[in-house]
Amino acid sequence: MNQEALTNPRRHWTITREALAFTASVxxxxxxxxxxxxxxARAAxxxxxxxxxxYLANRSSFLPLAGYLAAKGYRSQLSFEYRPGDSIEQAAIKLKHFLKNHVRGGRIDFICHSLGGLVARVYLQQLGGARRxxxxxxxxxxxxxxxxAYWLWTRVAQDLRPSSELLKRLADTRANAASxxxxxxxxxxxRIVLPPHHAEFAESNLHFPDIGHQGLLFSPSVFRQIQQHLAG
Incomplete structure (x- = not known):
């Protein structure tokens, strides 16, 4: 049996799993x-x-993961939402106000999907958020x-193009979130982040070779790794 025949079932399962994840998201x-x-609560x-x-999502994206973490004891959870028309920097400013008004004491951990990760980095690196x-x-x-991102002409798409001014600023200010x-x-x-290795950022990277953009939000393997990271 040739190599292509061996890999076809694996490829078909990868495509099917991503389609199921997309349907579940809808x-x-x-x-x-x-x-x-x-x-x-007001607790230090x-x-x-x-x-x-x-982008174009809402807090429902995290319902499976949120339920998993709640079962593991992480019961203090909040969801920040921004509008599709917001630029990344506008969303980061809204995130700052949201945290000021909704997190009344203690420390914060972020879990972000897709564009949400860049919103978080702008807040952490350019708006002083690393303190919290x-x-x-x-x-x-x-x-x-x-x-x-080259297929679209929105403000967000321009910021998502490799070597955009926003990405350059984030690269230059990375030390601001060193803690x-x-x-x-x-x-x-x-197939949204192309090439896929552009999702790498920190010294700590995890790569799941057979999972797609939406599928990561439904994977028990991903959930376990996230819970381990939160546990320190």
């Missing part, structure tokens, strides 16, 4: 229409996980841009 999407007004010793979704945040986990975030422990998770079957 079905979950209405659950995120109603914005959450939750605030944390608490640790809060803040989820930051990707201990960990930042990015999932399928185009830290080095994506060539898919934050990053974990960058990427999928080898990602």
């Amino acid at each position: 079905l979950l999407f209405p659950l995120g229409w109603r914005k959450s007004r939750k605030k944390t 010793d608490q640790r809060t996980v803040v989820f930051i979704h990707g 945040v201990d960990r930042c986990i990015t999932i399928a975030t185009p830290h080095h841009g994506t060539y898919n 934050v422990k990053f974990l960058a998770i990427g999928g080898g079957a990602d």
Whole structure:
């Protein structure tokens, strides 16, 4: 049996899994229409996980992962949301105000998908957010841009092009978030972040070769790695 015949079932399963993940995301999407007004308790010793979704998504993207982490004891959770029309820097400013008003004491850990990771980095590196945040986990975030951005002419797309001015500024200010422990998770079957290795960022990178952009949000293997990183 030749190598192509051996790899075809694996390729078909990868495509099927990503299609199922996309379908699940669409079905979950209405659950995120109603914005959450939750605030944390006033406690200095608490640790809060803040989820930051990707472009054209909402907080429903993280429902499976949030449920998993809650079962593991991470019950102080908040979801930050921004509008599709916001630029990355506008969303980061809104994130700063959100955290000021909703996290009332303790330390913060970020879990971000796709564009949300860049929103978090602008906040951490350019708006002084590293003082409040201990960990930042990015999932399928185009830290080095994506060539898919050349197909669109929106402000966000321009910022996502490799070597954009925003990405250059983030590269130049990375030391401002040196105290934050990053974990960058990427999928080898990602067709949104092109090439997939552009999701790499920190010294700590995890690569799942057979998982795509949406599939990472539904993978038990990814969930376990995130929980381990949060546990330090």
